[in-house]
Amino acid sequence: MTAKSTAKKPAASSKQPAKTGAATSGPSVTRNRRETVSDDDPFELERQKQTSKVIPLQRKPVKGKMFRVVCPMCDTPGFASQKVVGKEVKCRNPECLAPVFLVPDTDAAERKITEEKKTDTNQKSKLPLIGVIVASVVVIGGVYFYFTTSVPDGSDLAKPFKIPAISEQSQKSFMLDKDKPTINPLANNGQPPQNKNNNQKKPLSPEEVQKSALESMVELSRYRENRSKPFSRRLAAEAYAISGDLAGSREQIGRIDAVDQNLPFYKIFPLIEIGWIQLKEKDTAGLKKTLDETVELSKKIPDFGGRDTLDLVSRLAAFWVAAGNEDAAEELTRKYQAENSLAQLSAYLQIAHETNQYDFESMIDLHRRWNAPQAVATTLILISHNYDEAALNWAALAPEAMDRTEAVTQWSLAVLEQAVKQNKNPGIDLIQPAEMKLSATGNALMYARCARELATLKKSEQAKVFLTKSKSFLENVPVPAPMKLGSLKQIYTMKLPASAPLELTSQAYVQIACAEAELGEQAEANRFLKNAIQAIQATAPSLAAVQSKQNESSNFNFKEQIKDDLNLNSTDRINRAIKDYRDQLKTLKSAAENRSTLLISLLSQAAKTKLSASVWNFAQESQQAADISLKDTLLDSSLPATILDSNQKNTDLTAQIKKALNNKIPPMKKEDLLVQQTLFLIKNGKPEQAAHEINQSDDLQKAWKGQLSLKLLSGLINESKFEQAIQFVTAIKDQVLREDMLNSIGSIAATQNKVAEFSTVLESNGYTPTERISGYLGLVSGLQIAKARPASPEPTQQPAQQPAGKL
Numbered sequence: 001m002t003a004k005s006t007a008k009k010p011a012a013s014s015k016q017p018a019k020t021g022a023a024t025s026g027p028s029v030t031r032n033r034r035e036t037v038s039d040d041d042p043f044e045l046e047r048q049k050q051t052s053k054v055i056p057l058q059r060k061p062v063k064g065k066m067f068r069v070v071c072p073m074c075d076t077p078g079f080a081s082q083k084v085v086g087k088e089v090k091c092r093n094p095e096c097l098a099p100v101f102l103v104p105d106t107d108a109a110e111r112k113i114t115e116e117k118k119t120d121t122n123q124k125s126k127l128p129l130i131g132v133i134v135a136s137v138v139v140i141g142g143v144y145f146y147f148t149t150s151v152p153d154g155s156d157l158a159k160p161f162k163i164p165a166i167s168e169q170s171q172k173s174f175m176l177d178k179d180k181p182t183i184n185p186l187a188n189n190g191q192p193p194q195n196k197n198n199n200q201k202k203p204l205s206p207e208e209v210q211k212s213a214l215e216s217m218v219e220l221s222r223y224r225e226n227r228s229k230p231f232s233r234r235l236a237a238e239a240y241a242i243s244g245d246l247a248g249s250r251e252q253i254g255r256i257d258a259v260d261q262n263l264p265f266y267k268i269f270p271l272i273e274i275g276w277i278q279l280k281e282k283d284t285a286g287l288k289k290t291l292d293e294t295v296e297l298s299k300k301i302p303d304f305g306g307r308d309t310l311d312l313v314s315r316l317a318a319f320w321v322a323a324g325n326e327d328a329a330e331e332l333t334r335k336y337q338a339e340n341s342l343a344q345l346s347a348y349l350q351i352a353h354e355t356n357q358y359d360f361e362s363m364i365d366l367h368r369r370w371n372a373p374q375a376v377a378t379t380l381i382l383i384s385h386n387y388d389e390a391a392l393n394w395a396a397l398a399p400e401a402m403d404r405t406e407a408v409t410q411w412s413l414a415v416l417e418q419a420v421k422q423n424k425n426p427g428i429d430l431i432q433p434a435e436m437k438l439s440a441t442g443n444a445l446m447y448a449r450c451a452r453e454l455a456t457l458k459k460s461e462q463a464k465v466f467l468t469k470s471k472s473f474l475e476n477v478p479v480p481a482p483m484k485l486g487s488l489k490q491i492y493t494m495k496l497p498a499s500a501p502l503e504l505t506s507q508a509y510v511q512i513a514c515a516e517a518e519l520g521e522q523a524e525a526n527r528f529l530k531n532a533i534q535a536i537q538a539t540a541p542s543l544a545a546v547q548s549k550q551n552e553s554s555n556f557n558f559k560e561q562i563k564d565d566l567n568l569n570s571t572d573r574i575n576r577a578i579k580d581y582r583d584q585l586k587t588l589k590s591a592a593e594n595r596s597t598l599l600i601s602l603l604s605q606a607a608k609t610k611l612s613a614s615v616w617n618f619a620q621e622s623q624q625a626a627d628i629s630l631k632d633t634l635l636d637s638s639l640p641a642t643i644l645d646s647n648q649k650n651t652d653l654t655a656q657i658k659k660a661l662n663n664k665i666p667p668m669k670k671e672d673l674l675v676q677q678t679l680f681l682i683k684n685g686k687p688e689q690a691a692h693e694i695n696q697s698d699d700l701q702k703a704w705k706g707q708l709s710l711k712l713l714s715g716l717i718n719e720s721k722f723e724q725a726i727q728f729v730t731a732i733k734d735q736v737l738r739e740d741m742l743n744s745i746g747s748i749a750a751t752q753n754k755v756a757e758f759s760t761v762l763e764s765n766g767y768t769p770t771e772r773i774s775g776y777l778g779l780v781s782g783l784q785i786a787k788a789r790p791a792s793p794e795p796t797q798q799p800a801q802q803p804a805g806k807l
Contacts, residue, residue, distance in 0.1 A: 054090045054100050055080060073098040074225075075766055095735055095768070097225065209755050210243055210783050213776040218252070220769040220776075227735060227770040230260040235773050237270035239780045246274055264300045268312055271297070272319045276385060279322055291323050298332065307736070309336055310346035314377035315354060321378070321394050322387050329378070330397055337374050341703035347373035348707065349740055355384035356751075356785045358744045360714035364707050366675060367604065372403040379407050383414045396437035402504050405442040408434050409449050416450055420457055427462070428469060441501070441508050444473040448511035455518045467515050470508075480505065482537035484629040485545050485588075488565045492581050496591055499539045503598065506535035510606055517610040526614050529606060533618065536599045537630070540591035544631040550585050553578075599632055604642045612647045615639070616657060635661065641668040645676055670700060675708060682712050687724045691731035706737050713741050717748055726761055735768065742767070742775035750782025 057078025058065050067082045071091040078092045084103045091099040204212070217239055221232040237252035253267050271294050278287040294316060301309055313336045320329035337343075347370065352358045370376050375398055382391035388411075395407035412431040419426045431450065435443055447470035454463035480502055485491055509532035516525035552558065559574060562581060568574045607615045619634040640657055645668065647653050658665070668676065674697055681690035690712060694705050709732060716725040722745075729741045742762075749758035762775045 054088045056090045057092045223769040230263045234266040235777045239777045241270045241273035314374045317378045318381035343373045344369040345703045345706045347377040354381040360710040364711045409446045440473040445508035451515040480535045480538035483541045506532045514609045540595040543592040545628045546589045546592045607643045608646045687728035688731040695733040739774035743778035746775045746778025747782035
């Protein structure tokens with residue numbers, strides 16, 4: 001909701017009270033920080049040793065490397081020259097557990113027969129052959145014993161795994177791509193190739209599909225190819241709980257310890273789902289037991305558990321608040337709250353999972369992030385479970401003004417959206433209780449943001465009412481003035497103002513400006529945009545002004561100047577004053593750089609709306625300003641490229657910018673460039689290439705790329721391009737992200753009557769067991785949502801391009 005300041009906050013732990021109560025850390029498992037849920041790979045060292053001197057397979061055939069080879073472990077195809085026959089090669093799948101294998105010589109048998117005929121008169125002893133056969137039998141027996149008797153995941157698993165989908169996929173992997181049938185696995189009429197007979201299968205009922213999905217999850221949880229067996233059991237336990245089978249859920253919870261006793265906090269996830277059911281059914285005794293279990297297990301949450309910890313915090317906090325354990329929830333969030341991209345990604349996914357609103361296209365903002373993502377996620381999860389009042393009270397608990405404003409604002413947006421969906425009037429009275437939780441500036445921001453949301457929902461008249469209310473909160477608030485550097489003595493004693501309140505004020509003004517522009521009031525929009533800019537300029541002096549003062553401090557007569565201005569009478573005092581003054585200028589320069597960053601972020605935000613022309617005009621004026629305190633070198637930043645990218649249809653503005661800069665446009669930020677490239681590829685029907693661009697952008701944060709991937713996936717689904725969505729998911733390299741995406745598609749498929757088609761996708765594609773389990777979890781969740789919704793006529797056309805939900 002807010003532009004992220006570069007000014008660093010104190011570490012969360014530095015302002016923690018003594019840890020008491022439920023969330024107090026007891027004997028906990030310390031895990032290395034990581035950006036995904038995946039467990040540490042015990043095969044990594046061995047894999048590196050194995051792959052040091054082998055021939056790597058190529059992803060696509062090229063000249064001289066047309067020979068197709070399929071990995072016997074993971075069935076991933078690759079290409080090399082014919083010379084690899086009989087040699088060791090490396091599988092191109094980075095997740096393969098045995099990436100190095102020997103390419104079999106298919107002509108060996110024929111050569112052997114020929115050689116035997118030639119040496120028929122001098123036959124050798126058959127003892128070596130007998131020895132080979134015996135050794136083979138021993139090896140086969142050992143493998144069979146290993147897979148049938150040594151599985152540590154429960155005694156009932158001591159049996160061979162016979163899944164038709166896997167064996168079929170193995171056979172299909174040897175087919176050339178040009179020979180494979182092209183089908184849309186999620187199209188209304190898309191069906192896998194069938195034999196020409198009339199033995200059509202009867203469609204399964206939702207209950208039968210759910211039962212089959214749960215059984216498949218348990219079966220797949222036993223596979224050694226799982227990325228993390230305890231994680232798979234956790235998902236299975238969640239699915240059983242969501243389906244209402246609490247006994248089945250607790251059985252799977254018990255399996256978590258059976259496969260790994262070092263992850264006890266995994267049990268909390270399904271226990272939360274059980275707890276919500278007990279709250280709904282008013283099962284007081286059962287709820288108390290579940291609550292006590294989660295409180296005890298919360299002591300085992302690792303301090304640095306990556307996605308595992310972040311995913312858990314918002315969901316557990318929401319459950320605790322609903323169950324009356326608000327103090328523990330507040331302490332839990334305070335302890336584990338994070339502000340990075342990974343925390344933001346986690347918040348988006350947990351909101352989607354708990355609210356079953358998977359419209360990441362409208363939910364995710366790639367250029368801004370919440371200051372307190374877990375607190376916001378907790379608020380929205382509570383609303384989804386009909387705890388509106390508790391959600392508002394929770395949002396208001398945030399200690400920082402910006403954190404509190406963004407959480408309360410998201411509460412208001414969710415309440416208004418809910419009213420619109422229910423065909424109720426989205427009036428001011430619905431969110432008036434939130435006014436008591438915020439300052440005047442916070443209320444101005446909240447109402448302006450709501451006005452923009454209502455304008456998006458085509459509720460223009462209501463939007464105008466909200467906008468008028470927003471501006472009323474700022475009538476008695478003076479507009480901040482840009483900071484100016486005074487005399488040497490003033491600079492020497494200067495103290496910078498607190499940045500956070502001014503940033504909040506600037507966000508309130510820019511939200512009003514955007515709302516005015518969207519409602520056609522351009523003059524008012526420009527006025528409030530100028531106010532927003534001045535609020536940022538008030539945080540620090542301009543970089544040009546500071547640089548000018550630094551140059552002055554290097555002049556040969558500066559020593560005499562500081563002596564006279566500060567009335568100093570000794571050499572020691574003069575030298576100390578010079579040092580202090582220059583240190584002060586360094587501090588001011590750092591603040592000035594932060595001002596420039598904030599200003600570019602603010603203007604980039606406005607440029608993506610109908611204020612782009614105004615942003616460009618201000619950037620030019622600032623570059624040419626005679627007053628050095630107003631001079632910001634914005635034309636040398638990524639801002640012009642952002643304006644051009646956001647207004648490609650505005651040919652006049654494009655021509656004006658290119659002429660002013662002599663066609664020398666500074667490059668976009670790497671993140672913006674990747675967004676531009678992938679959106680272009682997605683819009684032109686090339687999802688696999690878009691995934692490739694994301695995969696190879698190693699210099700960008702993985703969590704941010706995850707947000708981009710989810711946004712692109714959601715865009716494809718909103719346009720009913722399900723086949724391309726599947727292609728995109730399959731081409732994404734990050735296995736954990738593929739799991740999240742399949743979970744999302746599974747839930748959407750269930751709510752859009754595409755259960756059979758999605759089940760076919762999970763069975764017919766070469767996904768890992770963990771990925772398939774995640775997809776089945778989404779399917780089970782979606783089935784429950786579809787079951788709770790009132791029946792509606794099935795559409796005869798493709799689903800309308802209506803977002804599944806927006807937050």
